Each structure stands twice: as structure tokens, then as C-alpha cells.
Amino acid sequence: MDLGPVREKIDGIDREIIAKLNERFRLASEVARVKHKAGLPIYHPGREEALLRKLAEINPGPLSESGMRAIYREIISAMISLEAPMTIAYLGPEATYTEQAARKNFGTQPNYAPMPTIPDVFAAVEKGEADHGVIPIENSTGGVVSHSIDMLAETDLTIINQVYLSIEHCLISQSPLEEVREVRSKDQALAQCREWLARHLPHAQQVDADSTAQAVKQAGELKGVAAIASELAAEKYEVPILAKGIQDRANNVTRFLVLGREPVGSGTGHDRTSLLLSLNDEPGALEKALKPFSSRGINMTKIESRPSRRKAWDYLFYIDIDGHWSDEIVQAAVGELKACCPLVKWLGSYPVRG
Numbered sequence: 627m628d629l630g631p632v633r634e635k636i637d638g639i640d641r642e643i644i645a646k647l648n649e650r651f652r653l654a655s656e657v658a659r660v661k662h663k664a665g666l667p668i669y670h671p672g673r674e675e676a677l678l679r680k681l682a683e684i685n686p687g688p689l690s691e692s693g694m695r696a697i698y699r700e701i702i703s704a705m706i707s708l709e710a711p712m713t714i715a716y717l718g719p720e721a722t723y724t725e726q727a728a729r730k731n732f733g734t735q736p737n738y739a740p741m742p743t744i745p746d747v748f749a750a751v752e753k754g755e756a757d758h759g760v761i762p763i764e765n766s767t768g769g770v771v772s773h774s775i776d777m778l779a780e781t782d783l784t785i786i787n788q789v790y791l792s793i794e795h796c797l798i799s800q801s802p803l804e805e806v807r808e809v810r811s812k813d814q815a816l817a818q819c820r821e822w823l824a825r826h827l828p829h830a831q832q833v834d835a836d837s838t839a840q841a842v843k844q845a846g847e848l849k850g851v852a853a854i855a856s857e858l859a860a861e862k863y864e865v866p867i868l869a870k871g872i873q874d875r876a877n878n879v880t881r882f883l884v885l886g887r888e889p890v891g892s893g894t895g896h897d898r899t900s901l902l903l904s905l906n907d908e909p910g911a912l913e914k915a916l917k918p919f920s921s922r923g924i925n926m927t928k929i930e931s932r933p934s935r936r937k938a939w940d941y942l943f944y945i946d947i948d949g950h951w952s953d954e955i956v957q958a959a960v961g962e963l964k965a966c967c968p969l970v971k972w973l974g975s976y977p978v979r980g
């Protein structure tokens with residue numbers, strides 16, 4: 627078949643797409659100017675999610691929803707970088723899962739700033755060295771990242787978005803499996819591969835590292851040491867992969883939070899709100915605190931208790947509910963909550979991915 631005529635048609639469509647994209651850029655620039663005047667950030671996760679949900683509804687295919695989202699992720703990323711390039715701080719070093727989550731959310735265009743620890747990510751955004759920060763918050767197999775929850779109790783930053791990332795772990799080493807005597811990784815990653823390690827490396831010592839990517843760097847330098855990390859990290863630090871998909875649960879997903887200095891926008895109709903509560907030291911205090919939500923049929927998707935670090939045996943409760951802070955029903959529930967809890971801190975409201 628002569629491909630010439632089809633390719634000519636494709637060229638014509640590409641010319642139209644480019645013209646339309648530039649028209650879109652000009653309109654988005656107008657929006658950016660208005661936001662700039664009002665002192666608002668350009669990045670608006672709620673608007674982006676609402677736009678993507680609408681596009682998914684009208685997309686007749688064969689373009690898949692994930693393909694459509696990836697294309698639009700980059701269109702918006704390029705748009706924002708034309709107006710005001712963003713700096714995104716994340717838990718580094720380079721090639722961590724947190725970097726992958728940050729790129730999934732912000733695309734390829736921002737400046738990415740790897741930070742050595744979770745508190746450093748908070749500090750970079752608080753000091754204005756970064757526009758936004760990305761931190762891991764919980765994993766479907768390993769549970770919460772306590773360090774992140776503890777930092778949320780102390781910060782003035784707001785959660786403005788969340789990102790889910792499927793986590794596929796690899797065993798990475800310059801030595802063959804028979805010679806591996808030590809496995810290094812972030813405690814969470816080691817916990818997610820416990821059964822695999824018990825089966826394949828029962829005698830290897832398990833050692834905590836600051837991050838999965840840090841463990842790969844070390845595995846590249848030390849014989850007999852293996853790391854658990856992503857394929858991307860193995861490629862980045864040029865250390866061979868011995869085994870892929872070694873996590874105990876096939877469906878291993880981590881949830882990351884995107885932080886900003888101020889809340890952005892109102893609800894999208896499908897949002898989540900995170901709150902921090904403290905309770906009075908009296909019988910039934912927790913039950914009383916949950917009542918304002920259950921009595922209104924507000925779904926609570928998470929509750930996690932953490933030591934308050936102010937007093938022994940004093941706890942803070944981190945909760946996630948369906949709805950946006952600005953929703954009337956949420957406001958009514960929070961009003962009732964304030965009457966029975968000494969502390970009610972709003973951590974942020976953000977869109978739930980459709």
C-alpha cells in the first residue's frame with residue numbers, strides 16, 4: 627500500500643492540532659494574567675481534573691483515557707512553563723518513586739528539586755524555594771508513612787492534590803543472587819517484599835536506607851549488596867536488575883500528596899478533604915467526633931491515629947472524608963466537630979481522580 631496519501635492526511639491534521647494548541651496557549655495565557663494580577667498560583671488541580679473528566683466523557687476513542695490524560699498532562703505542563711516555570715520539591719534523590727509521582731502529576735516541564743528528607747520537602751515549599759512539594763503518604767501493603775503525617779501536624783502548608791502510583795519493585799545488584807548477603811531499601815519497600823525475600827534471600831541481612839534510590843546508589847558501589855527500588859532507579863544509576871515485580875502483592879499502590887502554600891479553588895463535585903483532630907480525654911470522645919460525619923452520610927475513607935508528641939499517650943487523628951471544605955455539608959459537620967474536639971485542623975481539599 628502507498629502510505630503517501632495517508633501520511634499527507636496525518637500532516638494536515640498535525641498542522642491543525644498545532645494551530646489549535648497555540649490558540650489554546652493564548653487563551654490560557656489570558657487566564658494566567660488574571661491569576662497573576664489576583665496573586666493566585668497558575669497551577670489549579672481542581673480545574674485540571676474537571677477538564678480531564680469532561681474530556682474522558684466526550685472522547686469517542688480509539689484514544690484511551692490514559693493516553694488522553696498523558697497528552698493533556700504535557701499540554702498543560704508546557705502551558706504552565708511558558709507562563710511561570712514551577713519548581714517542584716520531592717523526596718529524592720533522583721529516580722525515587724516520589725519523583726515518578728511528581729512527574730505523573732506535573733509532567734516533564736517543571737524544574738524538579740530532589741530533597742534528602744521529607745521535612746526538607748516541607749521546608750523548601752515553606753521558604754518559597756519550591757512552588758509545590760510531593761511526599762509519599764501511604765502504601766496499600768505497607769500502610770502510612772508516619773513521618774509525612776507527623777509533618778502535616780506541624781506545617782502551615784496545604785494538601786492541594788493526591789497522586790496514586792502502582793509500585794513495581796525490582797531487586798538490583800551488581801552481584802549475582804547467590805552472592806547477595808545484604809538487601810538495602812527504604813523500610814516501606816522492604817516491608818512490601820517481605821515474603822519474596824524470605825523465599826529467595828532468607829539469610830540476607832535487611833538494612834534501612836533513606837530512600838529506594840539511595841539504596842541503588844549504594845548497591846552500585848558495594849559488592850554483595852542488593853537494593854529494592856524501581857526499574858527507573860536501576861537505569862538511572864546503571865546497576866543491573868536481578869528480578870522484577872518482587873512485591874508480595876501484585877496490586878501495590880502508593881498514594882502521594884501534593885503540597886502548596888495556599889489552598890486552590892473550590893470543589894469539583896468529587897473531592898476529598900483531610901483533617902487533623904485531637905480529642906478530649908473522656909469516654910466516647912472518638913465516637914462523638916465521628917458522629918458529625920456519619921449522621922450526615924459523609925463517607926470517611928481513612929482514620930489514622932498518631933502520638934501527638936506533646937504529651938505521653940495523647941493522640942492526633944488524621945482523617946480523610948469525601949467532599950470539599952467549601953461544601954455546605956462539610957462545613958456543618960466541621961462546625962459540630964469543633965464543639966467537641968480541642969483541635970480541628972484543615973489539611974486541605976483536593977480532587978479525586980475520576
Ligand SMILES: O=C(O)C(=O)C[C@]1(C(=O)O)C=C[C@@H](O)C=C1
Pocket residue numbers: 654657658668669670671673674677701702705706
Ligand atoms: O483554567 C485555568 O485556571 C488555567 O490556568 C488553564 C489551565 C489549562 O491549560 O487548561 C492551566 C493550568 C491550570 O493548572 C489549569 C488549567
